[in-house]
Amino acid sequence: MPDGRQSETALLIARGARRHLRQLGFATITELILPDGRRADIVALAGDGTIHIVEIKSSVADFRSDTKWPDYRVHCDHLSFAVTQDMPLDIMPQDAGLIVADAYGAAVLRDAPSHRMSGATRRAVLLRFAHAAADRLHLQEDPESGLLS
Template sequence: MERVALRTAAVTRGAARLLAALGHAVLREVPLADGRRADLVCLGARGEITIVEVKSCARDFLADNKWEEYRAWCDRLYFAVDHDFPQGLIPADAGLIVADPWGGALLREALEHRLAPARRRAVLLRFARLAARRAEAAADPDGAADTLSPD
């Protein structure tokens, strides 16, 4: 695995651990209804939906403008980066998590932009169905292999 992929995996793991410790249910690599794929989608205890976009380096951040479209699918948007990332690049209204393979720290809360009820329901159903399919595939890899699509 190349260095950038290792860094991305480390930050993803640490951010997921942090969010789980904060009480969120976390799914990785979640396809959204618009065809995008979120690095982490998290469901809070009160039904709040958080998306975390993992950035491995400044070049990764600067080359990717699609993250702005994730706001339409969550109540809060965060970026997760490693300790060496130039944090000044992260937009002020997005949350900031600094992570390594063992965990992370929430440095800045994201501004809230509540989803409309119909959109929330659609995202929650997608989250639940994907989580159930992944759990079944883990329990019965041969029987559930073809059921991992989000819908």
């Protein structure tokens, strides 16, 4: 859920990446607070319970200034980056998936390697995903409810 910290480019990347993930059968949520307090750009949940985190990088400066992305691995089974077609792809980590996106869709250039997370972490992330999704739906239907997510 955009909170005003995302650039216009990041929002467009998120839109295209989420459209692509939806076509692949994933349910997605943006800006999910993980159990360690970090906030993931996109968390995608597959039908089999597999969890993917997609970190959006809107520019070279955005990528180079981010040192927190390796910490996301413990909270997912697959980690990918989503970037624009203008991003120099050779700077992106080889041990993560790579998605090129625009406002209308995306293409996976490199599949994310699998690194299964622990059962306790999976449960914690799934519960956060479910609660955030339910709270956001509730806020759409009842904006005056005062829920925060």
